[in-house]
Structures are given as structure tokens and as C-alpha cells.
Amino acid sequence: MSTKEIVRQVAVAEHRLIEPVLAWQDGKLVRALTPLCKLADETPLMVLSGATLTAGLVLRRPGTTRLGVRMFAAHLVANAAKTVLKGSVDRLRPNAVDHEPEIKPGSGTDNKAANAFPSGHTAGAVAVAQAVAHEFPRVAAPARAVAVVASATQVPRGAHYLTDMLSGAAVGWASERIAGYVLARLEPIILTRTTRKPSATSV
Numbered sequence: 001m002s003t004k005e006i007v008r009q010v011a012v013a014e015h016r017l018i019e020p021v022l023a024w025q026d027g028k029l030v031r032a033l034t035p036l037c038k039l040a041d042e043t044p045l046m047v048l049s050g051a052t053l054t055a056g057l058v059l060r061r062p063g064t065t066r067l068g069v070r071m072f073a074a075h076l077v078a079n080a081a082k083t084v085l086k087g088s089v090d091r092l093r094p095n096a097v098d099h100e101p102e103i104k105p106g107s108g109t110d111n112k113a114a115n116a117f118p119s120g121h122t123a124g125a126v127a128v129a130q131a132v133a134h135e136f137p138r139v140a141a142p143a144r145a146v147a148v149v150a151s152a153t154q155v156p157r158g159a160h161y162l163t164d165m166l167s168g169a170a171v172g173w174a175s176e177r178i179a180g181y182v183l184a185r186l187e188p189i190i191l192t193r194t195t196r197k198p199s200a201t202s203v
Contacts, residue, residue, distance in 0.1 A: 007103055008103070011091075011101040011102070011103045012100060012101055014101070014161050014162065014163060015094065015097060015100075015101040015161070017162075018094060018155060018161060018162065021155055021156045022094055022095070022156065022158050024156040025095070025156055025157060025158050027156075030153060030156045030157055033149065033150075033153045034153070034157065036146070036149060036150050036153070037121060037150050037153050037154060037157065037159075039150065040121040040122070040124055040125040040147070040150040040151070041120075041121060041124070042075075042079060042120065042124060045071075045075050045124045045125070045128055046072070046075060048071070048128070049068055049071035049072040049075055049128065050068070050072065051068075052064060052067055052068035052071055053065060053067075053068025053069055053071075053072060054068070055068070056068050063135065063136070066135055067131065067132065067135040067136065069183065070131040070134065070135055070176075070179060070180065070183060071128050071131040071132065073131075073179035073182070073183060074127040074128060074130065074131045074172075074175055074176040074179040074180070075124050075127050075128055075131075075175075076179070077127070077175035077176075077178050077179050078123040078124050078126075078127035078171055078172050078175035078176070079120070079123070079124065081123065081171050081174075081175055082118055082119075082120045082123045082124075082168065082171055083120075085117065085118050085167075085171070086106070086115045086117065086118070086120070087106045087108060088105070088106045089103065089104075089105065089106050089117045090102070090103070090104050090105070090106050090107055090109060090114045090115070091103040091104075091114065091115070091116040091117040091161075091164070092113060092114055092116060093112075093113055093114075093115075093116040093158065093159055093160065094116075094155075094158045094159070094160070094161060095157075095158030095159065096113035096114070102114075103117070116159070116160055116161065116164050117161075117163070117164050117167060118164050118165075118167035118168040118170075118171055119151065119154055119159075119160045119164045119165045119167070119168030119169075120168065121150065121151065121154060121159075121160075121168070122147075122150075122151035122154065122160075122164075122165050122168030122169050122171075122172060123168040123169070123171040123172040123175065124172065125146070125147040125150050125151055125172065126147050126151065126168070126169045126171075126172025126173055126176070127171075127172035127173075127175045127176045127179075128143075128147070128172075129143040129144050129146065129147035129172075130144075130172065130173060130176035130177075131176050131179070131180075134176070134180060147172075151165050151168065151169060152165065
């Protein structure tokens with residue numbers, strides 16, 4: 001059996017697995033949670049990150065400023081990673097499947113119905129939630145809970161398969177780790193330059 005056939009069969013099996021869940025798409029609970037899902041989109045998360053950074057700078061709160069920077073950086077990395085992956089794989093969203101689910105190597109299509117893998121909402125939500133958890137551990141649980149709910153609701157909405165969501169979560173987690181690593185290396189350099197006293201010859 002070829003790899004292509006194995007992938008096809010797995011995709012068909014996953015679609016059948018979530019078919020009962022897709023029946024909830026028009027239910028009250030899913031409709032009520034849809035606005036939360038939309039807040040996990042690229043623009044709202046960038047606005048939230050920017051607002052947090054601005055608040056920290058205006059109020060002169062270093063902790064909030066660091067949080068805003070980390071949120072912004074984590075989301076940027078997550079967005080870049082999911083964009084590359086979406087371009088590498090064409091996968092029909094569950095609610096766009098007519099006869100059989102489709103997953104194949106990326107064709108560079110701009111058709112959003114064929115860009116299910118991975119879940120960009122999940123990648124962004126997890127990246128930002130992890131940034132919050134790192135800087136403010138006391139609110140780690142609620143931040144992660146919001147990310148989980150916003151991500152999981154994508155499945156009954158018919159926007160993503162479970163593997164799309166899990167892949168997006170992995171992208172988000174890894175992106176925040178990468179952003180955190182880079183920021184940890186840059187912070188001492190920035191602090192050194194901003195606090196360096198002028199030399200006698202420069203006065």
C-alpha cells in the first residue's frame with residue numbers, strides 16, 4: 001500500500017470519526033463559543049499583544065511590557081510556522097467535504113476551504129496562552145483553558161479535524177518556546193545598552 005493511499009484512508013477514518021460531532025455545528029453551545037474562536041484569529045491576537053505591550057509601556061510596568069513582547073513574538077513565530085505548513089499541505093475542512101475528505105501536498109492555493117492543516121487559530125491561541133503562563137504563572141490555568149476551549153470548538157464547527165487542532169497546538173507550544181529562547185538571549189544585551197553609563201570621554 002502506498003503512502004498516498006495510507007494517508008487517504010487515515011483521512012477518511014478521521015472524517016468518519018468526527019461526523020457525529022459535526023452534528024453539533026448548529027447547536028446553541030457551539031454558536032455561543034464561536035465568538036471566542038474568532039478572538040483566537042490572527043488579527044485579534046495581534047491587537048491583544050500590542051495592547052498589552054502598550055499598557056506596560058504607558059503604565060511603566062516591566063512585567064506587563066515583557067508579557068506583551070513575549071505574546072507578540074510567540075504569535076509572530078506561530079503565524080509564520082503555520083503559514084509555511086498550510087502552504088505545504090492542502091486539506092479540505094470538514095464542512096467543505098462533499099464526497100470524500102481530501103489531503104495532498106500543497107499547491108499554493110488561496111482557497112481557505114482547502115487550508116485546514118494545521119489550525120492557525122489553535123497555534124496562535126496556544127502560543128499566546130503559553131506566553132501568559134510563562135510571565136504570569138498565577139493565571140496560567142485560565143489562559144490555557146481559554147486556549148483549549150477556543151481550539152477544541154473548531155472541530156464541532158467543522159473548521160478543523162482533530163489532527164489539525166493537535167498539530168496547531170504543537171506549533172503554538174514550540175513557537176512560544178522558540179520566542180522565549182530568543183528573548184532570553186536578547187534581554188541582557190538590551191538592558192546592558194540601555195543602562196550603560198556614558199564614558200568620561202563621551203561627556
